[in-house]
Amino acid sequence: MNGQPISGASAGAGRIRRRGGAALPALVLGAALLLVTACGGGDGKASDDKGKSDSGKVANAASQAVVTIAPKDGASSVATSGALKVSAAKGKLTTVTVQDDKGAAVEGKISADGGSWQPLQHLAGSTKYKVHAVAKDAEGRESAKDTSFTTLVPQNTFIGQYTPEDGSTVGVGMPVSINFTRGITDPAAVEKAIKVTAEPSVPIEGHWFGNDRLDFRPEKYWAAGTKVTVKLNLDGVEGRPGVYGKQTKTVKFTIGRSQVSTVDAKSHRMKVVRDGKQIKDIPITAGAPSTTTYNGQMVISEKYEVTRMNGATVGFGGEYDIKDVPHAMRLSNSGTFVHGNYWAPSDTFGSANVSHGCVGLRDARGAGDGGTPAAWFYDNSVIGDVVIVQNSKDKQISPENGLNGWNLSWAEWIK
Numbered sequence: 001m002n003g004q005p006i007s008g009a010s011a012g013a014g015r016i017r018r019r020g021g022a023a024l025p026a027l028v029l030g031a032a033l034l035l036v037t038a039c040g041g042g043d044g045k046a047s048d049d050k051g052k053s054d055s056g057k058v059a060n061a062a063s064q065a066v067v068t069i070a071p072k073d074g075a076s077s078v079a080t081s082g083a084l085k086v087s088a089a090k091g092k093l094t095t096v097t098v099q100d101d102k103g104a105a106v107e108g109k110i111s112a113d114g115g116s117w118q119p120l121q122h123l124a125g126s127t128k129y130k131v132h133a134v135a136k137d138a139e140g141r142e143s144a145k146d147t148s149f150t151t152l153v154p155q156n157t158f159i160g161q162y163t164p165e166d167g168s169t170v171g172v173g174m175p176v177s178i179n180f181t182r183g184i185t186d187p188a189a190v191e192k193a194i195k196v197t198a199e200p201s202v203p204i205e206g207h208w209f210g211n212d213r214l215d216f217r218p219e220k221y222w223a224a225g226t227k228v229t230v231k232l233n234l235d236g237v238e239g240r241p242g243v244y245g246k247q248t249k250t251v252k253f254t255i256g257r258s259q260v261s262t263v264d265a266k267s268h269r270m271k272v273v274r275d276g277k278q279i280k281d282i283p284i285t286a287g288a289p290s291t292t293t294y295n296g297q298m299v300i301s302e303k304y305e306v307t308r309m310n311g312a313t314v315g316f317g318g319e320y321d322i323k324d325v326p327h328a329m330r331l332s333n334s335g336t337f338v339h340g341n342y343w344a345p346s347d348t349f350g351s352a353n354v355s356h357g358c359v360g361l362r363d364a365r366g367a368g369d370g371g372t373p374a375a376w377f378y379d380n381s382v383i384g385d386v387v388i389v390q391n392s393k394d395k396q397i398s399p400e401n402g403l404n405g406w407n408l409s410w411a412e413w414i415k
Contacts, residue, residue, distance in 0.1 A: 063141035065091025067133045073147035080125055080151050080236035080244065081189070086117040088135035091143065093117055095134040100127050122193065124235040125154045125244050151236065154244035158182035160194075160214075160232055163301070163403075164383065166251045172221040172258045173299040174384030175403055176230050183211040185240040190214070193237045193245070199227045205414045209400040219410045221386065224275065226255040259385045261377075263338075263359050265293055265392035268350045270359070272377070280380075282373045283350025285341065287357040292394035294357070298331040299403040300338075300385045303378070305367050309337070326367035327378035331359075331387055332402040338387055340367065340374030349373070359389070 066089040071078050078084075084106075086096050092114025098106040106129070107120040114135075123129065127150065134144045160178040164170045176196050184190050187208055196204045196216045200223065206216045222228070229252050234245030261272045265286040272280040287293035307328045310321045326340035340363025341348075341355070348354055349362045363374035370379070386406070399407045 061141070063091065063135075063143040064137040064139075065089070065135040065141070065143040067093070067135050067143055067145040069131050069133060069145055069147045071147075071149045073149070075149040077152045078123075078149050080123040081238060084119050084123065084129075084131075086131065086133050088115055088133075091135040091137040093133060093135045094142075095132070097132045099130055100124065101129075121233070122189070122236045122238075123151050124248070125151050125246065127151050127236075154236075154246065156182075156243040157246040158184075158234075158239055158243055159245065159247045160234060162230065162232070162249075162251060164251075164253050167253065169254045169256045169382065171300065171382050171384030171386065172224060172255055172260070173297070173386035173403070173406060174222070174253075174255070175299070175405055176216040176228070177403055178214045178232075180212045180214070180239065182240060182243050185211065186238060187211070187214070189237050190234070190239050190245070193233045195231045195233070197229050198222070199229075202226070207405060207408070207413050209405075213400070215403075215405050217405055217413070219413075221258070221260070221406075222255040224255055224258045228253050228255065255384075256382060259381065261381075261385070261387045263293075263387060263389045265353060265389060267391070268353065270361075270377075270387075272380075280376070282361060282377060285344060285348050285355055285360040286353040286389070286392060287394065288354050289393070291356040293353075293355070293359060293389055293392045294332065294336060294394050294397035294401075295389050295392050296397040297404060297406040298336065298387050298389065298397060299406070300329045300331065300381055300383050300387065301403050302330040303381070303383060304328045304330075305378070309335075309339075324365065326363045326365070327361075327374040329378065329381060330402070332397060332404065334401055336397070336402070338377070340364075340372065340378070357394075359387070 068087045070085045071083055086093065093110050096108060096110060096117040098108060098119065106123065108117050109120055110117045128148060130148045132146050134142055136142050158181045160180050162176065162178045164174055191206050191214060198204060202218045204216050204218050206214050208214050229250065232247050232249040234247040237245040239245060257275055259272065259274045261270055263270045263284060263286065268284055270282045270284045271278055306324050306326055308323045309325045326342065328337050328339035330337055336357055338359040341360035342363050342365040344354060344360065346362055361374035361377055363372045367375065369375060396407055397404055399405045405413065
């Protein structure tokens with residue numbers, strides 16, 4: 001075989017030709033290929049991918065937390081109190097939002113252990129609500145739930161008729177007084193739905209007179225210039241079984257200058273003190289011995305330039321019927337007024353008590369004379385001003401007779 005060319009197969013088994021250079025041994029090239037395979041793929045790559053896949057399954061596993069919302073999704077005629085509840089099992093609540101169809105939020109609180117949420121207020125009637133709740137399990141994975149429901153449509157309702165009027169400026173004795181159109185058997189629920197605040201801030205408490213009237217006041221008369229805000233959130237409050245509030249209203253009023261007038265029935269005089277300084281001393285006539293004037297702190301609740309006073313309306317039969325009483329300001333629901341008097345002799349004022357229980361000031365018929373004491377007092381008084389009667393031979397006025405809760409001590413008021 002000397003001198004015969006080597007066959008292609010035999011030559012290929014021994015060496016591989018490099019273009020423009022020497023041939024590489026086949027074993028060296030094979031080792032290189034094996035090295036590349038081991039670093040860039042093969043069994044090693046499959047093992048790494050399997051590990052990553054397992055890790056991904058753990059990271060993307062479903063949360064173990066379970067959110068429960070009552071009432072169920074789509075429920076209707078839901079009670080406005082006590083029905084809405086959110087809870088979490090195998091996890092803790094992190095977010096709960098409840099909104100009505102206008103976007104107004106319902107205040108609520110998540111429990112300390114994160115296991116439950118409850119609203120801090122009642123819901124409105126005839127309203128659709130949406131609930132969104134999120135909980136996390138021990139691994140921090142979130143679970144969320146969304147539902148909606150609609151509250152009941154009340155068949156029987158009530159509202160609160162309030163005083164003073166929105167935007168008014170009143171005297172330092174003016175309480176917030178709310179008279180309900182139906183008797184209330186759950187006063188705590190109704191009172192919770194009414195918030196009265198003042199600027200500058202002062203403690204304000206409510207007091208019930210019977211089951212249909214709720215008044216609010218501070219311990220002492222309001223400070224001059226105080227801004228008071230009343231929020232009535234009665235819509236949906238069950239004031240008595242099957243009877244729901246239907247009122248949402250914000251009322252604001254301002255306390256004007258301070259004016260407190262003190263009537264001394266014995267000396268027949270009234271001293272008017274404004275912002276701590278006496279500005280007037282007016283001769284008056286109070287109730288006659290058989291029809292004495294109540295003692296106590298009274299608040300002007302109405303003003304009439306001219307009004308009719310008929311004794312029959314307040315238990316005096318036909319003793320009097322005066323069709324044109326001038327400059328009259330109401331102090332009680334039972335008919336006590338401070339008013340002008342043109343029919344008594346001028347020397348009566350400051351010397352005798354001749355009225356049927358009212359406080360009378362000298363005046364002219366028709367309220368046309370602005371120079372009389374009654375005209376001056378009328379022009380310089382506002383609703384909410386305080387008139388205190390002393391030294392009358394009568395009892396103290398009942399606190400519910402007019403806007404006269406100041407006749408209760410603070411301890412009695414908040415009891």
